[in-house]
Amino acid sequence: MKQEFDALLEKLKTERDEMQLKMHLASMEAKEEFSEAEEKWQLVKQKANEIADDSVETTDDFIAAAKVVGEELTEAYQRIAKRIKD
Numbered sequence: 324m325k326q327e328f329d330a331l332l333e334k335l336k337t338e339r340d341e342m343q344l345k346m347h348l349a350s351m352e353a354k355e356e357f358s359e360a361e362e363k364w365q366l367v368k369q370k371a372n373e374i375a376d377d378s379v380e381t382t383d384d385f386i387a388a389a390k391v392v393g394e395e396l397t398e399a400y401q402r403i404a405k406r407i408k409d
Contacts (some may be wrong), residue, residue: 324386325374331393332371338400339364345407353406360399368395 330338339360346357370389 363396
């Protein structure tokens, strides 16, 4: 499960970097959604740090919850990318 989360984290980082490059062309609505997505990105990074820290006990439920937030972030990035494209 940790490997799946690590792969999701790397995918999110790549999508985030691509979004930042395109944001200067985006509509205000897309910029607002990106701002909200940034808050989730910070949460995902925090959870990733906790999962990676062997001194912090993480359960499968904790990792699953972090994965859900990551999946929500993926969906947000996809919506933003669609708005930028249109």
